[in-house]
Amino acid sequence: MTTSPSPVISRNPSDPSDIVVQVPAPGAFATADTVERARAAQPEWLSGGASARSTALAAVAAAIEAAAEELAALAVREVGKPLTEARAEVARTAAIWRYYAQAPYEPVGSVHETAAGAGLLMTRRRPHGVAGLITPWNFPFAIPSWKAAPALAVGNAVVLKPAPEATACAQRLAEIVQRELPPGVFTVLPGGAAEGGALVAAADVVSFTGSTVVGQAVVRAATARGVPVQAEMGGLNAAIVLPDACIEQAAAHLAAAIAGYAGQKCTATSRVIAVGVALEPLREALSEALRAVPVGDPADPATVCGPLISEHARDQVCDAWHGTPVLTGGTLPDRAGWYATPTLVEKVSEGHRLLREEVFGPVAALLPADDLAHAVRLTNAVPYGLVTSVHTTDLDAALTGLDRLDTGMIRVNAPSTGVDFHLPFGGAKASSHGPREQGRAALEFYTAGRTYTLSPAKTT
Structure with a gap:
């Protein structure tokens, strides 16, 4: 007897009784069929030419802008993103589509002289076919x-398998994109591990x-x-604060990177390393800055730290600060939803979870350094190497x-969070595998290089 896959259920993290969407999971066989339909649609998408692809992507950007408030509200409801940050994400999403709308006109290769004799040598980059995307x-x-x-x-077709917790957002994005693209070129596939595994396999x-x-x-x-x-994976990001840094500015940057969106970013700061005499003033300034972070309903434009995505995620945060001296935070607000206060701990023992694993919540450890x-x-x-922020007024020390x-991205006098979508994104060690995302690096990843030798049919 066969059983149907469990349904995909997405809940509002600020009100867990609110089910945002519930849909059946298609299963592995349906996933494979979806990929085949995308593969059948891809050649026509490619052969339509640069102008058609550019026009379609630009139209997607315009449609996202037109639906900006609706999309931001959906992100608030489904994933608990604070409204101000949700609006910024939607604006960035439109900008991403507009940026890549120019990419179809970029050169895809080069022409070379032969080493001897008539003819041409050419290089050209071509799409792989179907891009399987698995997103958080x-x-x-x-x-x-x-x-x-x-x-x-x-020129690829795309099959997107979003995280179950963001199913409604992905489906709404698909509605916008699919209006501008030929059928089968962009498909969203809800589901979990079975669907993700089948997508990777196809x-x-x-x-x-x-x-x-x-x-x-x-x-x-x-x-x-x-x-x-x-693969873009975990981060256990550090912020280094040197004695000459502007402590107040550094504390403001760090508080935002620790507590913004409840620390639920792979670029969030989870370790604060104070060098020498910076320790005492930073301890006080950062504790004060974290206490001042507005925690509450993500639909409130003033909120910076909203709920954790799930009860399990909140419990993991509580476990991370357990048994360590808490400088500020370390409590659970008395309200519905999965909330935790922005927390700073110190005197963390070597081997503690905060120094080994990504907690993915609004908690950070303050560590002293001699120099x-x-x-x-x-x-x-640590096993990860995604991003480090360095805070100093000394350019020589920064350099x-x-x-x-050993990190893929380094930000000087800026929060560890924040992404420039036109530049390569990625880390070192266990944080990333393979080529970088974003910018021109993405165009290379989604294509394969080919070398052509063109010789005359007849020689004289």
């Missing part, structure tokens, strides 16, 4: 877009963003098939630190 819930519009838009721009190129454990499994499965794969070299060693002493950090 925390940026329900931006991350699917910065994967899908470049894949579509260069797609021609795979892009994943999510947890380290799942990402590593995706990499192994795609690599075994010999298809290109990139910059010590701070760099502490920063590098020295930059050269020694």
Whole structure:
């Protein structure tokens, strides 16, 4: 006897009794069929030419802008994103589609002289076919877009498997995109592990963003098939504050990077490394800044720290601060929903979870360092290497630190959070696998290089 897959249920994290969407999971066989339909639609999408693809992507950007308030409200309801940040994400999503709308006109190769004799040598980049995209819930519009838009721009078809917690956002994005594209070129596939695994098993190129454990499994499965794969996984990001830094500004940046969207970003700051005499003033300033972070209903434009995505996520945050001296926070607000206060702890023992794992919540550890070299060693002493922020007025010190950090992205006098979609995005060590996302790097990932030799049919 066969059983139907469990339904996909998405709840409002600020009001768990509110079911945003409930849909059946299609299962592995339906996933494979969806990929085949996308594969059948892809050649026509490619052959339509640069103008057709550019026009379609630009139209998607305009449609997203027209629906901006509706989309922001949906992100608030489904994933608990504070309204101000949700609006910013939707604006960035439109900008991503508009940026990649110009990509179909980019050069796709080069022409070379032969080493000897008549003819031409050419290089050309061509789409893989069907891009299988697996995306998380925390940026329900931006991350699917910065994967899908470049894949579509260069002529691939796309099948998107969103996180179950962001199903409604993905379905609404699909409604917008599908109005501008031929049938079958962009498809959203709700579901969980079964659908994700089936997509990796069938797609021609795979892009994943999510947890380290799942990402590593995706990499192994795609690599075994010999298809290109990139995976953006965990972060355990540090902020280094040198004694000469503007402590008040650094504290404001750190509070935003720790508590914004309840710390539910792979670029959030989870370790604060204070160098030398910066420790005492930073401890006081950062504690004060975190206490001032507005916590509450994500629909309130003033809210910065809304709910965690689930009860399990909130429990993981509580477990992370348990048994450590709490400088500020460490409590659960008395309200419906899965909330936790922004929390700063200190005197964290070596091997503590906060120094080994990504907690994905509004909690950070304050660590002392004797000097910059010590701070760099502490920063590098974790399995991850996504982003580091360095706070200093000394350019020489900043440049020295930059050269020694094992992280893919380094931000000086800025929060660790924040992404420039026209630049490569990715980390080192366990944070990332494969080529970078975003910018021109994405256009290369979603294409394969070919070399052509064109010789005359007849020689004289």
